[in-house]
Amino acid sequence: MAEQIEEVPAELIQTRVYELHPNKTMRKVLDEACDYRRYCWNQGLALWNEMYKARKAIKSSLASDPKKLTEEQKVLLKEKPSPSERRVRNMLVADKKDWQYTQSARILQLAISDLGKAWNNFFDKAQPGWGKPKFRSKREARQGFKSDRSKIKDGILYLERARRSSVPKDQWCGFKLSEKPLSYKFGVVSYFKEKGRYYVAIPYKIKAEDVKLPDKTGKATAVDVNVGHFDYTGGRVNVLPKRLDRIYKKIKHYQRQLVKKQVKNGEAACESENYLKTKAKLQACYRKASN
Template sequence: MIRTQKVKLYPNSHMRKALLDLCDYRRYCWNQALETWNNMYDAYCLNKTANRKPSKLRVRDELVANKSDWQYGLSSRTLQLAITDLGVAWDDFFNEALTDWGKPKFKSKRAPRQGFKTDRAKLVKGKLRLDKPHGVANWYDIRFNKHVDLDGVLKTVSIYCENGIFWACLNFEVIIEPKCQTNQLTAVDVNVGHFNYTDGLIMVIPKRLNRLYEQIKYYQRKLAHKRVVNGKKATHTINYRTMRAKLQRAYRKATNIQHDLMQKFTTKLVTDFDTIVIEDLAVKKMQMTHVASKGLHRSMFGYFRQLLTYKCDWYGKRLVLAKQSYPSTQRCSQCGYVKQGLEKITLRGNTLHGTRHDQYDCYQCGAKLNRDSNAVANLLVLAN
């Protein structure tokens, strides 16, 4: 299995410039390769008998043959991996079932995140050592902020710069042992702000996270006011940059809190249970309602499913996905009655009968149930 650990890098002034040069070189290679690929594909579409279909090898050979002198002072793996990623992007372009389906685009130097990849990096005495290009005299190891917990073979290292800070994603090939079998079943009903399962409830938007979002709202309002008053000149002032740094730090804290909470919760699920049932939700369509789009985004439904999917694969656990048409919320877990039409429970409850959104009143057997507990019970049926 491939596991990833993210670390913060602290390069010296010399290596900082070298990393920025590699980021620019990755963007240059991607744009050159994409232009070459587009030209080859257009020629192939015009005359398929006279021209061959573009591929990673053909594009790579074309770029390597036309290398400039300055390119030999930079890592060759940056060019190779950029073309490899472009080949994957082109393969995805022909698969319309993907969520982010679309034609590969050119990279912009104005993008807030710039990065590159290498597969020849090493960990030496607790520091990261990148592959040294030919003809470079000074080359230093880069220290990072924490100890690497993973023990395995270091594969690809992705390094990117965002807001002047360098980060590295270390990909290790490790052997993962399956967790012990517990013969227990559970189901998770995801809601805005909290997740319900058989052992209780977990808050995915705790109070400390709400306080951070209030700070983010305050910083955004201040920055918008500065732009309105001072126009384009506002972005060049010290006060604006200071406020923007505070906003970015608050966003980073909020993301770390959410990711840490999701990682711990999914690890607890695959440790305590052998079979886990969740809903196959159309998250993007749900966000289009604008009723709770911000809460849906902050509850991280998609990230929760992504983590749970690969952890179940790692540890030999079974993940069951309930179909989008499965009425887990509208079905009575005691008698099986399914609400339809005007009787359905919505985010605002039921206006016809005047019930709340967190209450399930069965009109056939008269049972009064908690909406979330009833949904968990209905999902648990699919585990058998």
């Protein structure tokens, strides 16, 4: 029998996350792009739900046997087609407002593409964990958008500028990345904002032959994994720095403060300024711990 040879992919996707430090003008550009992406998602989801409910109502009112449908019923089904990524996208593009042309058209395209994938995952029985797509809120901790027209030149990341953008060309500048970028090609770039800071996730397409694997020694070792360290045959390796202990103590302290405010004042506590300040401190500690 011939031996089975494992196929190695020609390209591997390796995503790197960089922190951005935009100026005041580009910070406004990123915020508006995040808002526009959320707007496109919510508009697309509302239209999708409307088309789905109308189609479902028509089907339930018609005859159960599709072969016995009359011509009028067939015309009615054509007037109310089932929702799809292409139909929803085309309807949103046709109904564009004037202010939408100040933003990149790719934001709308990629938002509806993600919405179509979310619906496919929801109806896929092999993926029972996927829930129904939900509307996005501006109060969510993470806001972002995607772009497939971003470029890296001389280590600077440049975002696509819409033709009717309100920002002049001489004020439109690139972003300096927190680390030196790789020299490989990349796919769709994700920009996102968390706790007042801006980040970008770049999926590099690395060739399989460029991936360096560690040399095999032919020796075996035993590993005992713990939360803060792991023991192996040669000794112990501590993986958590001491600074994390102080951060975790602050997290416990802020969590107790928030719980006390909720117990004392109920739902009204979530709208107070002191509650929001404490919540912001808690989120900052979580960011430090994750970093």
